[in-house]
Amino acid sequence: MPQPLERTNDFVIKFANVNGSGSASANTLFAKSILRMGVPVSPRNIFPSNIQGLPTWYEVRISEAGHLGARGGVDMMVAMNPQTWDKDVASIEPGGYLFYDSTKPMPPSKFRDDITVIGMPLTDICNRTYSDPRQRQLFKNIIYVGALSALLDIDLKEVEKLIGEQFKGKDKLIAPNIQALHMGRDYATKTFACPIGLKVRRADKVGDRIFIDGNAAAALGCVYGGATVAAWYPITPSSSLAEAFARYAARYRVDKATGKAKVAIIQAEDELSSIGMVIGAAWNGARAFTATSGPGISLMQEFIGLAYFAEIPAVIFDVQRGSPSTGMPTRTQQADILSCAYASHGDTKHVLLFPEDPREAFDFAADSFDLADRLQTPIFVLLDLDIGMNDRLCAPFAWDDARRMDRGKVMTYEELEAGKDFGRYLDVDGDGIPFRTYPGTHPTRGAFFTRGTSKDRYARYTEEGGAYADNMQRLLRKFETAKRIVPKPILRRASESTPIGVIYFGSTSPAMNEAMEALEARGVHMDTLRVRAFPFHDDVIDFVLQHEQVFVVEQNRDAQLRMLLVNEGGIDPARLISVLHYDGTPITARFIIRDIAERLESLNLAPRMKVVS
Amino acid sequence: MTYIAKPKLHHPQLPTNKLGFTRRDYEGAISTLCAGCGHDSISAAIIQACFQLDLPPHRIAKLSGIGCSSKTPTYFLGNSHGFNSVHGRMPSVLTGANLANRDLIYLGVSGDGDSASIGFGQFAHSIRRGVNMVYIVENNGVYGLTKGQFSATSDTGSKSKRGVVNTDSPIDLVLMALQLGATYVARSFSGDKTQLVPLIEGAIHHQGAAFIDCLSPCVAFNNHAGSTKSFDYVRAHNEAVNSLDVMPARAEITADYAPGTVEDVVQHDGSVLRLRKLATSYDPHNRIAAMNYLQERHAAGEIVTGLLYVDPEPKDLHAHLNTADTPFNQLGDGDLVPGSAALEKINAALR
Structure with missing residues (x-):
């Protein structure tokens, strides 16, 4: 037998459960107790x-170094599901630990001799203590949390405190x-001999960070962004965004005096209807959003073209999942970029935002309403299941109370009354963005007809080629304006100058941070650029041009961001090397390191790698 | 086809309404529909209703889908914002617009293809939700703009211009609206302005989901012998259950009517629907009886028109959601943004 793993504040523990068994809250309790110990x-x-x-x-990576990406591999398995036993046991790293319910004896063939097996008769203990099924x-779940606290040396006081907080108001529990x-x-x-080789030791590495899932964070961003209309259709993994919005709205958007809501949340009959409601509400001057996933985006296509062409603000959260078609509804991917x-249909392009974690999901959600109003076009906020539905440690939310909603170019009653020229599709400032009016503004001025058919600068229907082309050109100017106001990319220079660059985005962040740290330690230097929006800021194109080879790391099969870079940035495809992870699990640092290292070797850049002894 | 503006000149002594507007102020661009199209009569009825009700034109929003009927909002209420959306999806756009500003009047204009085929779902769900709107279907039984294909409201056995007989069962949007909970349901005929104008007025006063199915023959593709949506056929089979007068407030009944033949229905906004009963047994407050009656008469080959159902105290979507009185599009940062202090508390709870 190999030496049992000895690791403090750096291991992966996985709980294999049956869904619907109430394990989720016990597992969260376990994870939070470690956070409370500053790890x-x-x-x-x-x-x-x-x-x-x-x-x-439920997989928990414990990392004092702060690596928040999935690691891969399991150091300790809490095997509570006989259905998946064989696979679960097989997945444990050599020298790892198996914790299981030993009530029913298992044949020796069901175990491995290169791991430490810890059997506890959980069912038996429960059956003896409780009569209610x-x-x-x-309580079986809570009992194993208690056992793990001893095995891993978790401070029991932290767990007790969390239980107190969890059942506040239901004190008898x-x-x-x-x-x-x-x-x-x-x-x-x-x-057992407690603790085992895997240990949690109190540290001070959490700081003021918060622990929340990206969907809830985005929902809160919508509250702060001033959204008043939300229309959605249930679809995994986005439903919890709309539901979190309803929860926050119940708290922050109900007038205390009247009990009336400053928000309308509609569960629509389908995604077509939800985007239609968003467009109708935004056309009429409210801030509106929908939350969906890939199949919903497919259904919304016609309306999205209308919003693009008629220039109506809309905010669309796409919490991406495994695709195409129904795909893997509960797995993660970044495959809706294109x-x-x-x-x-037709010549359309849209603004996309790529938040890396819940904090950025909050920020981009709030910003997206300003961008939508400013640009009068749909804004897509692309989360994915990995950041959307998992609790993630991130910087605390912040808000500047001096901030005001940017409603964009809206002509007022006073301006119309003063005789200001109003052309709904007239580019008065050269930025491609025209003025709009809200319905009901002025009795005789500023009314116009919104349509998906082509029109002239004064919103009059026309099929005249010149007027059509003029309008399409202005939409391109507007897209150029978008480049300047969307979130800029974030550059991180390697410690030494290097001809190699890496581009990544969204939920790949934590795995990439960890991979870069490891590669840097091995003497592989690469500059990285985290793209945060489309259209690409000039800095993105410059970054590619400044490097001989640029890896583009994505969680999809077809290198969709790379396609966009080639297509929109006029970049020679030979400069861009894809690193693609698309099996539905979150990308890991291990994967990135291995893939990049292999490619560097095949590119004959391997000598740059130093062996660290 | 181009956008044709109407000349602004008009007779100096055109009558004005209480707001000082003439009927012309409620008109739009010149219609580009076929000469004699029933839809133009409906546009004229909308113009007359809005003029007579003294509505400020800019306080009305007119929305439509795609098709001949959905083109008509260009031809009326030129001072109102209009939205020609996508095929069959007017109801969702209207619902969103209504949520954003509850103070405007929402006029949804659609056709039988738009509402009974591609947009059947959106029609149904907007009615279910009780969106405060006037939803008019200009029903001609065919797809006009694509040259005469049957629509889902075509009666079984109705013959197309090319001689094809429809074998599918028809969808009766009035029955659907009743079943789905519309609180004001009417059917009328574009050729009967006397009936149609007050039905539109009553619907505008109604503070809930008002639905009007207006038979509107297509002169180009569905006005021949053998069609059940032709002018001749509808005239011959039109059975009005009542006739309506709409008054802003209750007035003495001065005309001499036989007892039990006139009923005043006071709507939530104080407006009065004065119904003269033509079918004496017809009760426009009994949803189930109305549905039975409509099905019986349809089986007998009749087209029942008039105000078919009304709930004078409807609940609309805003009531269901208990939304604030101030329109959402007028709420500012102070109303909507909880601020940094609240966010600090949220942060604290997430550690």
């Missing part, structure tokens, strides 16, 4: 498109939960 964690739910009975996993199930926790801990302390960038 960064990044949990990930791996779940099926199902409500009850199928396997589900539901209690037996729920606190005592039985604490009792179950102690039952687990006491059994482990008495029975279908969003060029959504709808």
